[in-house]
Amino acid sequence: MSRKTETIPLPATSPGTSRHLTVWRWGTPGARPKVYFQSALHADEWPGIMASHHLSALLDKAEARGEIQGEIIMLPYANPVGLSQSVNDRVLGRFRLADGGGNFNRDWPDLSPAVLEAVRDKLGNNRDENLNIMRKALLEVVSKLPEESEKDAHRKALLGLSVDSDYVFDLHCDWEAMLHLYSHAEHEDITMELACDMGVPVVMLDTGLVGGPFDETHANPWVTVRKELGLNKDALPPACFSTTVELRGQCDVSDELGSLDAANMYRFLIRRGVISGDADDLPKALCKPSPLDAIDMFTAPREGLIAWKKQLGDIIEVGDLLAELIDITEPDLSKARTPVYAQQSGLLFAVHTDRLVRPGTIMGKISGHEPLAHRQGAQLLSN
Numbered sequence: 168m169s170r171k172t173e174t175i176p177l178p179a180t181s182p183g184t185s186r187h188l189t190v191w192r193w194g195t196p197g198a199r200p201k202v203y204f205q206s207a208l209h210a211d212e213w214p215g216i217m218a219s220h221h222l223s224a225l226l227d228k229a230e231a232r233g234e235i236q237g238e239i240i241m242l243p244y245a246n247p248v249g250l251s252q253s254v255n256d257r258v259l260g261r262f263r264l265a266d267g268g269g270n271f272n273r274d275w276p277d278l279s280p281a282v283l284e285a286v287r288d289k290l291g292n293n294r295d296e297n298l299n300i301m302r303k304a305l306l307e308v309v310s311k312l313p314e315e316s317e318k319d320a321h322r323k324a325l326l327g328l329s330v331d332s333d334y335v336f337d338l339h340c341d342w343e344a345m346l347h348l349y350s351h352a353e354h355e356d357i358t359m360e361l362a363c364d365m366g367v368p369v370v371m372l373d374t375g376l377v378g379g380p381f382d383e384t385h386a387n388p389w390v391t392v393r394k395e396l397g398l399n400k401d402a403l404p405p406a407c408f409s410t411t412v413e414l415r416g417q418c419d420v421s422d423e424l425g426s427l428d429a430a431n432m433y434r435f436l437i438r439r440g441v442i443s444g445d446a447d448d449l450p451k452a453l454c455k456p457s458p459l460d461a462i463d464m465f466t467a468p469r470e471g472l473i474a475w476k477k478q479l480g481d482i483i484e485v486g487d488l489l490a491e492l493i494d495i496t497e498p499d500l501s502k503a504r505t506p507v508y509a510q511q512s513g514l515l516f517a518v519h520t521d522r523l524v525r526p527g528t529i530m531g532k533i534s535g536h537e538p539l540a541h542r543q544g545a546q547l548l549s550n
């Protein structure tokens with residue numbers, strides 16, 4: 168085994184308890200490109216843990232062969248806090264139970280204002296110098312973040328490992344879903360390259376820090392600083408490609424899928440020069456990217472039992488009957504069903520795990536390409 172292991176303790180939250188992060192490292196500290204992987208920030212999403220398990224084996228072999236050119240950091244589990252939240256024998260890992268609650272992947276700090284102040288008089292036209300100044304400033308800003316509570320200490324630890332990376336992979340999953348990716352619109356080319364290598368049928372691009380997910384915290388400062396200071400992309404490229412990779416659904420955890428995803432991400436690392444070798448021809452794209460406001464996250468108009476009329480992976484047309492919601496309290500069965508019709512054409516790429524829903528519950532997601540009026544200005548991510 169050639170990986171190096173580091174343990175980062177988190178503050179004890181109650182007498183007699185302790186938690187820590189496990190960090191694996193390959194390659195040479197400080198070498199470029201630097202790549203950061205983390206799994207299960209939403210702690211009830213485990214396909215990324217399986218993919219990381221398989222990827223770590225490939226990286227051990229690459230290191231033994233002397234093929235790792237850059238630096239690779241991996242957290243096989245990013246959220247020991249969420250993993251410990253077992254309630255009635257189920258891990259409830261999406262929302263924090265302590266420290267004020269909240270979604271583990273929302274409201275990450277916007278580092279842009281402090282980074283902008285730190286670099287305002289230092290950046291010029293030398294690209295390499297600018298990259299160094301920006302990365303140093305990002306690390307400096309993170310080093311000053313609060314760390315008293317477990318929540319803050321946890322966030323600061325993750326950002327301290329990741330914020331100066333060239334590539335950030337945040338491995339998640341959806342309820343029942345097909346592979347899909349989120350990233351910043353400025354990284355469309357790299358995102359599509361990764362999508363081709365991984366065989367991804369849905370790619371979503373956004374343009375800002377809406378909702379504050381982990382990936383945008385990394386991509387956003389580069390874009391904000393460049394625009395605020397009027398620099399061009401040659402002088403200050405968006406040098407941190409950060410993506411949320413949704414590795415299908417919560418139950419899609421297997422050696423077969425994990426080893427497939429690991430092999431595909433490994434090939435992308437070769438293609439990007441992180442690991443030496445031949446990446447082969449880029450597979451063909453399975454989709455065009457979608458703006459986030461063209462993704463229809465359709466909701467339940469009332470409470471009820473879902474009878475799906477379309478299946479995950481179906482191609483949908485506007486007006487198609489997606490499902491019926493059954494009012495199980497209605498004795499007149501001719502009146503018991505409420506139809507749910509599609510408002511977007513595209514791929515039905517995610518559906519809720521629950522088949523009995525509340526009004527307003529997101530029932531499923533359709534990837535289209537035409538922006539939707541009812542999605543504009545709305546929260547662009549599910550809660």
Ligand SMILES: [Zn+2]
Nearest residue numbers: 209212339340
């Ligand atoms: Zn997630």
